[in-house]
Amino acid sequence: MLLVRGGQVVEPSGSQRADVLIDSGRIAAVGPEIDAPGAEILDASGALVVPGAIDAHTHFGLPVGEVRSADDFESGTIAAACGGTTCVVDFAGAGRESPDVALGEWTANASGRAVIDYGLHLTVTSVPDDPAEAARLFASFLERGVASVKLYMAYPERLMVDDATLARALTASVETGLLVCVHAEDGAEIERLTARELELGHVGPDAHPATRPPEVEAAAIRRAAQLAGDAGAAVYVVHLSSAAGLREVRAANANGLRVLAETCPQYLYLTEDRLLATSEEAANFVCAPPLRADVDREALWSGLADGSVQVLATDHCPFTTSDRRRGVYAREEGWRTFREIPGGLPGVETRLALGFQGVRQGRLPLVRWIDSVATAPARLFGLSHVKGSLAVGLDGDVVVFDPAAHHRLDADRLHMATDHSPYAGMQVTGWPAITISRGTIVARDGEPWEAAPGRGHFVRRLPFDWPNPELPGR
Numbered sequence: 001m002l003l004v005r006g007g008q009v010v011e012p013s014g015s016q017r018a019d020v021l022i023d024s025g026r027i028a029a030v031g032p033e034i035d036a037p038g039a040e041i042l043d044a045s046g047a048l049v050v051p052g053a054i055d056a057h058t059h060f061g062l063p064v065g066e067v068r069s070a071d072d073f074e075s076g077t078i079a080a081a082c083g084g085t086t087c088v089v090d091f092a093g094a095g096r097e098s099p100d101v102a103l104g105e106w107t108a109n110a111s112g113r114a115v116i117d118y119g120l121h122l123t124v125t126s127v128p129d130d131p132a133e134a135a136r137l138f139a140s141f142l143e144r145g146v147a148s149v150k151l152y153m154a155y156p157e158r159l160m161v162d163d164a165t166l167a168r169a170l171t172a173s174v175e176t177g178l179l180v181c182v183h184a185e186d187g188a189e190i191e192r193l194t195a196r197e198l199e200l201g202h203v204g205p206d207a208h209p210a211t212r213p214p215e216v217e218a219a220a221i222r223r224a225a226q227l228a229g230d231a232g233a234a235v236y237v238v239h240l241s242s243a244a245g246l247r248e249v250r251a252a253n254a255n256g257l258r259v260l261a262e263t264c265p266q267y268l269y270l271t272e273d274r275l276l277a278t279s280e281e282a283a284n285f286v287c288a289p290p291l292r293a294d295v296d297r298e299a300l301w302s303g304l305a306d307g308s309v310q311v312l313a314t315d316h317c318p319f320t321t322s323d324r325r326r327g328v329y330a331r332e333e334g335w336r337t338f339r340e341i342p343g344g345l346p347g348v349e350t351r352l353a354l355g356f357q358g359v360r361q362g363r364l365p366l367v368r369w370i371d372s373v374a375t376a377p378a379r380l381f382g383l384s385h386v387k388g389s390l391a392v393g394l395d396g397d398v399v400v401f402d403p404a405a406h407h408r409l410d411a412d413r414l415h416m417a418t419d420h421s422p423y424a425g426m427q428v429t430g431w432p433a434i435t436i437s438r439g440t441i442v443a444r445d446g447e448p449w450e451a452a453p454g455r456g457h458f459v460r461r462l463p464f465d466w467p468n469p470e471l472p473g474r
């Protein structure tokens with residue numbers, strides 16, 4: 001039994017001074033001055049007590065060509081725990097393999113390794129033509145506890161689907177209660193712009209943003225929103241990166257379409273000037289969508305604050321500097337063009353604290369912070385029956401967050417399995433003092449505690465239900 005005593009409990013509905021009692025891995029009571037003889041007392045005075053955070057977008061051990069994202073389920077979930085995250089939802093599937101193969105592989109990767117609980121999304125690259133067959137396929141995902149799929153509108157060589165496929169997925173999602181996520185970038189336009197840059201001899205990382213401008217994102221969101229509307233479905237836009245994209249999300253919802261969105265800390269903090277550094281340094285900032293301009297950062301903070309963007313996730317997909325240099329073909333002499341640089345940034349450990357800086361700076365209401373990192377991802381991804389809030393009976397996933405703790409975001413101060421940090425040199429104020437996963441302390445002061453590999457369980461998720469508009473952060 002753990003008694004978290006004297007903290008300020010923060011939930012999307014508000015905050016209050018309260019104790020939290022965790023018994024047998026679950027939240028047993030929340031209220032003032034709980035008396036629990038025999039419980040281990042954790043002093044939370046001066047701290048915020050929040051639901052364990054949920055990262056709805058990670059890529060652990062993702063193969064990209066000849067290299068693999070640096071964190072596996074063990075190092076990735078340890079890093080997550082150190083940063084206050086008690087559940088991740090990772091994307092199973094690396095290409096056009098069958099859903100069975102993808103789920104089998106990801107289950108094998110996670111079991112015995114994960115330190116905190118995890119769910120799986122499925123990356124889908126084809127959908128049966130026959131609607132009944134498509135619905136049966138999606139229903140079979142749900143039976144296996146997978147309540148969401150992602151389709152890519154980019155990467156023709158590996159992942160991209162055409163609009164007809166996306167439309168079939170959206171239709172099947174309505175019938176089965178899955179949530180369709182989209183990587184919204186117009187792949188054909190990216191191909192055209194990439195060919196142009198390469199023809200001009202622009203092969204370095206600094207040319208990468210020009211091949212994926214904001215309009216490429218905005219156009220894809222417009223199409224996805226329309227297809228969702230035609231199907232009577234909702235659609236969830238992963239890693240929203242631009243002001244133009246956000247305008248499309250808002251316009252779609254204003255027109256009665258149902259578009260949900262997520263952004264990531266890199267789009268709130270980093271800008272494309274990072275790609276102007278030396279090639280080697282700049283390569284560490286290659287990701288898709290690319291980093292953008294200050295106006296985009298500002299717009300995304302406002303979208304997160306007003307709930308147009310519901311979720312703050314990470315798209316955690318780090319690579320080591322040497323894998324970046326070798327590129328996806330693992331060439332001895334290194335990558336030849338920006339296309340070969342494996343893209344993605346580390347983030348699973350730093351999300352909560354980076355979001356909290358927005359609270360400190362007055363950009364993000366406290367309740368929106370906790371909704372976007374914990375409660376909204378639980379609500380949208382079928383986890384509310386076990387996680388995402390401090391309600392009695394839910395899993396004892398609790399974070400004692402010290403709003404005054406200082407933490408440097410250098411790679412050697414963090415636990416993600418990469419040798420560089422996009423936030424190197426930055427010091428944040430506010431870091432988890434204690435992370436509790438189902439009643440076990442898995443991290444203290446940003447270091448692993450009883451973080452035994454294999455203690456994390458697969459969480460079966462429930463069908464998607466369009467959120468109640470009365471709730472904050474719809």
Ligand SMILES: [Zn+2]
Nearest residue numbers: 057059315317
């Ligand atoms: Zn991703």
